[in-house]
Amino acid sequence: MINNALELLKKYYGFESFRNGQEEVIHNILTHKDVLAIMPTGGGKSICYQIPAMMMEGTTIVISPLISLMKDQVDTLKQLNIPSAFINSSLSLSELRRIIHEAENNKYKLIYVAPERLENENFIELIKNIKISMIAVDEAHCVSQWGHDFRPSYLKIKNLRGSGQNLIISSFTATATPSVKEDIINLIGLKNHFEITTGFDRENLTFNVLRADKKLSYILKYVEENKNKQGIIYCLTRKATEEVCNKLVSSGFNAVKYHAGLSDMERNKNQDEFLYDNANIIVATNAFGMGIDKSDIRYVIHYNMPKNIESYYQEAGRAGRDGEPADCILLFSPSDIVMNNFLIENSGESLDKSKEYEKLREMINYCNTDKCLRKFVISYFDKSYDKENCNNCSNCLSDIESTDITVEAQKILSCIYRTGQRFGMNLVIDVLKGSNNAKIKSLNFNTLSTYGIMKEYSRETLNELISYLVSDGYINITGDKYPTLNILPSGFFTLKGKQKVIIKKVISKKTDKNHDKSAYDKSLFEKLRFKRKEIADSLKIPPFIVFSDASLKDMC
Ligand code: ADP
Ligand code: MG
Numbered sequence: 001m002i003n004n005a006l007e008l009l010k011k012y013y014g015f016e017s018f019r020n021g022q023e024e025v026i027h028n029i030l031t032h033k034d035v036l037a038i039m040p041t042g043g044g045k046s047i048c049y050q051i052p053a054m055m056m057e058g059t060t061i062v063i064s065p066l067i068s069l070m071k072d073q074v075d076t077l078k079q080l081n082i083p084s085a086f087i088n089s090s091l092s093l094s095e096l097r098r099i100i101h102e103a104e105n106n107k108y109k110l111i112y113v114a115p116e117r118l119e120n121e122n123f124i125e126l127i128k129n130i131k132i133s134m135i136a137v138d139e140a141h142c143v144s145q146w147g148h149d150f151r152p153s154y155l156k157i158k159n160l161r162g163s164g165q166n167l168i169i170s171s172f173t174a175t176a177t178p179s180v181k182e183d184i185i186n187l188i189g190l191k192n193h194f195e196i197t198t199g200f201d202r203e204n205l206t207f208n209v210l211r212a213d214k215k216l217s218y219i220l221k222y223v224e225e226n227k228n229k230q231g232i233i234y235c236l237t238r239k240a241t242e243e244v245c246n247k248l249v250s251s252g253f254n255a256v257k258y259h260a261g262l263s264d265m266e267r268n269k270n271q272d273e274f275l276y277d278n279a280n281i282i283v284a285t286n287a288f289g290m291g292i293d294k295s296d297i298r299y300v301i302h303y304n305m306p307k308n309i310e311s312y313y314q315e316a317g318r319a320g321r322d323g324e325p326a327d328c329i330l331l332f333s334p335s336d337i338v339m340n341n342f343l344i345e346n347s348g349e350s351l352d353k354s355k356e357y358e359k360l361r362e363m364i365n366y367c368n369t370d371k372c373l374r375k376f377v378i379s380y381f382d383k384s385y386d387k388e389n390c391n392n393c394s395n396c397l398s399d400i401e402s403t404d405i406t407v408e409a410q411k412i413l414s415c416i417y418r419t420g421q422r423f424g425m426n427l428v429i430d431v432l433k434g435s436n437n438a439k440i441k442s443l444n445f446n447t448l449s450t451y452g453i454m455k456e457y458s459r460e461t462l463n464e465l466i467s468y469l470v471s472d473g474y475i476n477i478t479g480d481k482y483p484t485l486n487i488l489p490s491g492f493f494t495l496k497g498k499q500k501v502i503i504k505k506v507i508s509k510k511t512d513k514n515h516d517k518s519a520y521d522k523s524l525f526e527k528l529r530f531k532r533k534e535i536a537d538s539l540k541i542p543p544f545i546v547f548s549d550a551s552l553k554d555m556c
Pocket of ligand 2: 046138
C-alpha cells in the first residue's frame with residue numbers, strides 16, 4: 001500500500017522520498033483511521049491527505065480556512081493532473097450546482113470547502129449524494145479558542161460526520177499546545193485516532209532576536225543586502241504595515257503590503273504579486289500567510305513582537321519551506337509590550353484575557369532569554385526537546401552577560417502597589433530609600449513594609465531601575481500634571497514571581513565557521529541588539545539581597 005503511495009509521490013509531485021511523518025499518516029489514513037498530525041509549517045501536511053485522497057474510492061472534502069488561496073491550491077493540483085475543485089462564496093449558484101453534480105459522478109478526488117459553507121444546512125443536504133472518502137481538516141487549530149486563528153465555523157465540521165457515511169477525519173496543524181490538541185480531538189470529534197507529532201524543529205532556520213530602536217534602518221540595510229531574496233515583514237498594526245511598506249517602496253524596493261484594511265481586490269493583487277515573484281517583499285499584518293505554499297522565502301522579519309509564541313513560530317516558519325537556510329529575525333522593542341498589552345485589553349469579551357497575558361508573557365520571555373532561542377520555542381510546544389544549544393540562533397552565537405534584576409524590580413513594584421499606584425517616581429523613591437520627609441510621615445508611609453527596603457541604593461540607580469521598568473513595559477506612567485506610576489500586567493507577573501526581569505548585554509560574538517553563510521550583518525546586528533548597554537553599565541547593581549518568598553507574599 002505504502003509503495004503505491006510512494007509511486008504517486010514520485011509520479012505526481014516529483015519527490016523521491018517522504019518527509020518525516022508523511023508515511024505514517026498516509027498509512028493510517030489508508031487503514032481507515034482518524035488522524036491528528038502535528039507537523040511544522042512547511043513540513044508537508046498537504047501531501048498527507050492528497051495522496052490518500054487519490055488512493056481511496058470517492059472524494060475527499062478538504063476544509064481549508066483560506067478562501068483566497070483555495071483557487072491557487074486547486075490550480076496547483078490540476079496542474080499535477082489531480083482532479084479537484086473548490087467550493088466557496090466566489091462561485092455562482094450554477095457553478096456550485098455543476099461541481100456538486102460532477103462530484104456525484106465521482107469526478108473529483110479532492111474538493112476544497114470553505115468552513116463557512118458548513119454553517120449552511122442545505123449544503124450538508126446538497127453533498128449527501130457524493131461518495132465522501134474522508135474529511136481532511138487543514139489548519140485544525142482554527143477549531144480552538146486557544147489557537148491563534150479561531151474560526152467558529154470549524155465547530156460545524158462534526159456535523160459532516162452525521163451524514164450517514166462511514167467517514168474518517170484527518171486533521172492537520174502546526175500548532176498544538178495541549179489545550180489546542182484537546183480541543184481538536186473533542187470539537188472535531190476524532191475517534192480512536194492515530195496521532196503523530198513530528199517534532200517542531202526546523203533546522204534550516206536561524207533565529208534572531210534583536211533589540212532594535214532603529215528598526216526601519218535595520219530593515220533597509222537588511223533588505224539591501226538581500227536584494228534578490230524573497231521575504232516577509234510582519235507588523236503588529238495596519239499603520240506600521242503602511243509605514244514600513246511606504247518606506248521600502250520610496251527607497252526603491254519592490255515591496256507590497258497586505259492587511260485587512262485593504263480592499264479584497266488590492267489584497268489579492270498584492271498577494272499574487274508576491275506569490276508569483278513580481279514583488280520580492282510583502283509587508284503584512286498577521287492576516288497574511290496562513291496556508292500559503294511559497295517555498296523560497298529566505299527571511300521573515302518581525303517588525304514588532306507578536307502576541308504569542310504560537311503566532312510567532314507559525315509566521316516565522318513560513319521562511320525556508322524548501323529546506324534551504326533562512327533567517328527569522330524578531331526586532332524587539334519595549335513599546336511592543338505596551339502595544340500588545342493594549343491589544344489584549346481592547347480585544348473582544350470572548351477572549352480569556354488572563355490566558356492571553358500569560359501567552360504574551362512567554363513571548364516576552366523569549367525576547368529576553370539569554371538561552372538558546374530554538375530550545376525556548378521548541379520546548380514551548382514539546383517539553384521533551386532536550387538539545388541545549390543549537391548554535392544557530394542569535395543567543396547561541398553570542399556571549400551574553402545577563403543581570404537578573406528581578407528582586408530589585410519586585411521591591412519597586414511592591415512599593416508602587418503598597419502606596420496605591422497614586423504617586424510619581426520621587427515619592428516611590430523616597431519610600432524605598434526610607435526618607436524622613438514630612439510627606440512620607442503625613443501619609444504614614446514610614447510604616448509600610450517597603451519603607452527603606454532599598455536604602456542602600458542611590459537615588460540615581462533607583463531612577464534608572466524605574467526607567468528601565470517603564471521602558472520595558474512593567475510599569476506605566478500616566479497623567480500629565482501629576483505623573484503616577486501604575487503596574488502593567490508584566491509587572492504583576494513579576495511581583496508574583498512568574499516573570500524575571502533581566503538586563504542583557506552582548507560581550508562578544510562567537511565566530512562559527514558553519515555560520516558564515518548566514519545572511520545578516522553581524523556588526524550591525526550586534527550594535528542594535530542591546531542598545532541598553534549604557535543603562536546596564538550605569539546601573540552598578542549591588543549584590544542582591546535575598547528576598548524570601550514569605551516576605552514577598554507579605555508585600556504583594
Ligand atoms: P505545510 O505542512 O505547511 O502545509 P506544505 O504541504 O505546504 O506544508 O508543503 C511545504 C512544501 O514542502 C511544499 O512546497 C511541498 O511541495 C514540499 N514537500 C512536501 N512533501 C515533500 C517531500 N516528501 N519531499 C520534498 N518536498 C516536499
Ligand atoms: Mg498547509
